[in-house]
Amino acid sequence: MNKIFILLLSVGCFGLSVTLYAQNNSSFFDKYMQKQTDLYGFNGNVLVSQNGNVIYKKSFGYADYNTKSKLDSNSIFDCGSIAKEFTAMGILLLRDKGLINYTDTLRKFFPELPYTNITIQQLLTHTSGIPDGFDLVSKFFEHNKIASNDDLIRLLAREKPPVFFKPGENMMYSGTAFNLLSSIIEKISGQSYNAYMDEHIFKPLGMTHTQVANGPRSAKKIPGYAYGFIYSDSLKNYVRADSMHSGWTSYLAGIHGEGMIISTTGDLLKWDRALKNHSLLTLATQQAMLSTQAEKKTFPFVHFGYGIRVGKNNFGNYIFHNGSYPGYEGMLIRYTDNDITTVVLSNNESHSDFIADALVAIVVNKNFVMPYVHKEISVKPDIEKYVGKYMLPLLRPPYMVSFPVELVNKNGLLYIHSGAGKDTELKPESSTKFYYADGSDQQIEFETDKDGKLIKTWHIGWGLKKEIKKIN
Template sequence: MRFILPLLLVLTFVSCKETKQTNNASSKLDEFLTGQEKYFRFNGNILIADKGQTIFQKSYGFADYNTKRLLNDSSVFELASVSKQFTATGILLLVDKGKLKLTDSLRQFFPELPYHNITIWNMLTHTSGLPDYMGIMMEKWDHNKIAFNKDMINFLATENLPALFAPGTKWEYSNTAYVILASIIEKVTRETFADYMAKNIFKPLQMTRTRVYNTRRSLKDTIPNYAYGFFYHDSLNKYMIPDEEPQMNFVIYLDGLQGDGIINSTTSDLLKWDRSIKNHTLLKEATQQEMVKGQALMDTATKKYYGFGVGIGKNDFGNIISHSGGWPGYVTYLARNTHTDQTFIVLSNNMSNSSTIALTLQNIVAGKEVVMPYEHKAIKLDSIALKTFPGKYKTATADILVELKDGKLFRTGGGSSIELIPESASKFFYGDGSDRQFEFELDENKKIKKAWVISAGIKTVIEKL
């Protein structure tokens, strides 16, 4: 008995310490996200889990800006390209059942398409070289008609567009490939993609609020507790749905396409999905391991790979399995750190930068220092003071050019130029409304000693070349 009491005291102490750390992290997470909502217009749902247990879950903002209906934990979001891992799993289930092989050719299923030697593996890994359907359909498709998968396939066959490159020789993201993969599922199973996914994935995992949903425009179907996607119209100074913007009207005439996006879900259902990948609930263990293994190199600088419907990479906290998604009105992100078994889900329905926010959340959970959001107020600096800062700066992954034009500083590159607005003699914020800053430490001669970029609270040292 004398040994049991000290053990209980130790366990109680450890439990209290862990609870205090969790509460502290939750407080900082909420402070950061509340600041993002207040100062940088973040709108969306967050879920963070540790070894499958939810440690933070909260909603920020509106499910519908027009009615001011608020988001809640059960709000349903369009996942955009986060959907690709579901399509990939649908294919791999058929592989496990012996109904498909990864080496099967695209033309076994659609001989009318003029693309030779493309395999299912190529399509899963974005190494197919298939042309982009979106660009050409935006140009040539009848915008008064809603396109479905069969329409896209017939369109590609009729247009006889050339392949972008020989299969397997290059990596290039392909929405076309994943639409075709969904169509292969339908051809093999003789079921609709929606029915197949519901029966074989969503229902077995009890993802009760998840479905294939692209019928709001094409069949006028609705979902309860739906988070409508909005974008901010700068000139009108208000949020609008993409349907109302002529430059985004492709959301209407491409509404019937499935496979590259169009899975709709909630943060809680996505945690169930994440656990199924971790525990290979649906797929054979060997098949699941192939899905989350680096199959094709995406980026030589970051050494990021693509598996089957997921990206495989590393950050400061270990190996990450992740995917982002973007579609007018929505930006989504789902990631799991395989070292810590921590899951980060960020779903935005106003096009906030979900993947950047998720990285900051990882830093907060890990106890790293984060610059909390605050209101930036511009001051005046004369051109003499500003002459200290122009030049080339180097980060771990990119070069940054800062230029002085007409008495103002600009960060240029990638075909864009963003004003850097002074808020002190040594700190500047981006003029595009994003949560990004440059900060400098100057010596007694007003020369730069140190420099940093700050992105969504993450402060990184940069070197002036």
């Protein structure tokens, strides 16, 4: 009995210590985020909670760079692919009502499509092999109009592009699958996707700043809307993303299901709590959504529930989705063991994913390095022992995956060669620590023994320190 009591006390004290550390170090959050703002140009809103209690929430920068209007806690951002969680929820609500089954096929709802044996289950888990409908819209649709889901389905039926693989036998991330799911929601419910989301998800959860937002947007139509901005290398300034004539902000903007939902950090915390407390679904269905339903059998190895990534790292078990849209980057992640949730929404394409994880590192007081100004040393260190292939954290989706890169010696200078894009120089700030010359908050640190032999290698990205493995 005493042993059990001591064990429970120690577990409880660990959770308490994590909470107290975070609550007593709000200035630490501030210092980190101010560094990200001052040194690396972060612009956006952040929120950190534990057990549903907000322990840090702040806005940094502009809702509109042109007018210099400031962000605030109610500023509204595009969520990008975080929207897939909501589309999945819409389907699961219909299943709980007995209106749909996981085994129902796509052709049950759209018999004009040429794809047999693709199921709802496969669409929800990126295992359908469905071809990319956006490519068809870009190629065949008039760019001076705004396409709809019906247009996408019509083009799939007419052009009949083949599946990427036999349904259920592989995994490939698919926005088109979620476009089709949102159209299935419309067909079964008899409501528009926008109205269904509002009535069955947003309003019941009190998500008053969240909506499906197809087509052109403005702060006049949507009070609190934070415009997305992209840095122009030629102009040396931030410009409105919707002025760059991207397909996503013009002719593709009417297609919903994979994106096109706008929200706030506070509303996304309400959403996170609904997932935690199965506020909308039965317990069994909610658990299924947040459990591994499919895993990629080949590299890169990722796991999906229904419309959400699941997995485990050195902070514990996690569920998350990140999102991108021209001018925006977003991340919503919860580490389920300690119930730590971070929401980071940026309207200048800052690395919200890494920043969100760094905020978790502050909460648990683990694997965190405060950003600082890096200065190159004049003496060139011996770099030959660092040359080789490593598994480095990937900076593009899928997040939380390591990818092989090579550190190479170019005329006595150390470079990262990724095989995708130009090589990046690593500038030495000591004999064992190098920083990226591209201006991003990334460093490589080598740990050596007293004889100078390499023991460990670390990647530090946006304050988050992770060991990377040398693979040759």
